[in-house]
Amino acid sequence: MTEAVTDRTINGIPFIDFGDFGDGSSPAALAIGRKFFAACKDTGFAYLTNTGMPQAAIDEMFHWSRKFFALSEADKMSAPRPKEGWWHRGYSGVGKEQGSQNEYDPVKLAALRKTSPDYKESFDLGSPAPGARLPNVFPPPHVLPGFQDACLAFFGAGRALQGTVLTALALGFENAAMPPDFFAPFHTEAANQVRLLHYPPAPLSSFLSGERGRVVAHTDFGTGTLLFQDPADTRGGLEVETRADEWVRAPPIQGAVLFNIGDLLMRWSNDVLRSTTHRVTGVFAPKDGAAADEDEIVEGRFSIPYFMGPNANAVIDCIEGCYDPADPSSKKYAPITASEYIDMRMTANYA
Ligand SMILES: O=C(O)CCC(=O)C(=O)O
Ligand SMILES: [Fe+2]
Numbered sequence: 001m002t003e004a005v006t007d008r009t010i011n012g013i014p015f016i017d018f019g020d021f022g023d024g025s026s027p028a029a030l031a032i033g034r035k036f037f038a039a040c041k042d043t044g045f046a047y048l049t050n051t052g053m054p055q056a057a058i059d060e061m062f063h064w065s066r067k068f069f070a071l072s073e074a075d076k077m078s079a080p081r082p083k084e085g086w087w088h089r090g091y092s093g094v095g096k097e098q099g100s101q102n103e104y105d106p107v108k109l110a111a112l113r114k115t116s117p118d119y120k121e122s123f124d125l126g127s128p129a130p131g132a133r134l135p136n137v138f139p140p141p142h143v144l145p146g147f148q149d150a151c152l153a154f155f156g157a158g159r160a161l162q163g164t165v166l167t168a169l170a171l172g173f174e175n176a177a178m179p180p181d182f183f184a185p186f187h188t189e190a191a192n193q194v195r196l197l198h199y200p201p202a203p204l205s206s207f208l209s210g211e212r213g214r215v216v217a218h219t220d221f222g223t224g225t226l227l228f229q230d231p232a233d234t235r236g237g238l239e240v241e242t243r244a245d246e247w248v249r250a251p252p253i254q255g256a257v258l259f260n261i262g263d264l265l266m267r268w269s270n271d272v273l274r275s276t277t278h279r280v281t282g283v284f285a286p287k288d289g290a291a292a293d294e295d296e297i298v299e300g301r302f303s304i305p306y307f308m309g310p311n312a313n314a315v316i317d318c319i320e321g322c323y324d325p326a327d328p329s330s331k332k333y334a335p336i337t338a339s340e341y342i343d344m345r346m347t348a349n350y351a
Helices: 027-042 055-069 096-102 106-115 147-172 204-208 263-268 338-350
Strands: 013-017 045-049 090-092 121-125 193-199 215-218 224-229 238-241 247-249 256-261 278-280 301-308
Touching: 013 027, 027 045, 027 147, 055 121, 055 147, 055 193, 055 224, 055 301, 121 147, 147 193, 147 224, 147 301, 263 338
Parallel strands: 013 045
Antiparallel strands: 045 256, 090 121, 121 193, 193 301, 215 278, 224 256, 224 301, 238 247, 238 278
16 A cells, blocks of 8 residues: 555545555554545545455446346336335336426426436345345346346445445544444444446437436435446546535546445534535536537446445434533434434435
8 A cells, every 4th residue: 555546536535545454453454544534524425445345246236237227117117116215125217207308388397407307217225134124126036037146245245345434434533432343233234225226328418408317416314325336437427516516526436436424424423524415417528628419329327326324223323522522512413213314314305
């Protein structure tokens, strides 16, 4: 590990090299934790390299994602997302708002443009443990043999990386009394969600006009997100809002996993850690500085966010060291269980 590698940034997003992290007990691991914590505090996003998660596992999941989304609509709908808004499992088709493409009333169009319907389809899965809060919804095995096993293997690989990331964060905390395994007991249920995302190709003009969008500006809800971007994707689409309210690109980087802090960890840390706003766009700067070609078809995009969440009944109360014990009013938030918080956010989202 050299300073040159760990000091690398792209558009202000730092790279954190986990190559020397090991089991987290060495001075090198402590240094990595401190750097990672600083990134999560300042930027809220970091590119993690040499994480120990095999690139082959990531490539394999993108391979299966491509296969799944290439299925017929009927086959994909053999694993339909349940109607309950909070049951994030199975397949969700390209936005229902598509019908409004044929809206010509200028007032309605203006309103629509503000909302930019998400032009994407997704497949969600979570813990396969018996009794998991949200049972998985997979297609029957004959529809895509091997898909379920591949998804669950990826779920497990991501969970291992989650362990490393949470240990690094605890090590880096400015509260020296925090044990390195502080977060572990809060995450025993693997209340995580893998989301295979596919943004289909579409004319650039439809993104420029606002008729189509990909993902509107948002923050993620949970502890944090590991975002796997497609190594074969040359254009990306993810943008991150800086402290100066500017949008910067967070392009796919071969061999790196993008991490970002979620709202629940921001609250848990009394706003010390930053849950940073981000979005996915289909509008790109023209290649080679050429004028925008509105007839151009923007290529499809695949990405895989891995949302990490605490156990449903975990009580999220301000982490020691993030407030002044002599001044109770310095604690900005009351204790809340993870499920109360997530349900509150979901309800707001669906209102
Ligand atoms: O597709 C991406 O790169 C990011 C998607 C995202 O931010 C999300 O699903 O929360
Ligand atoms: Fe997100």
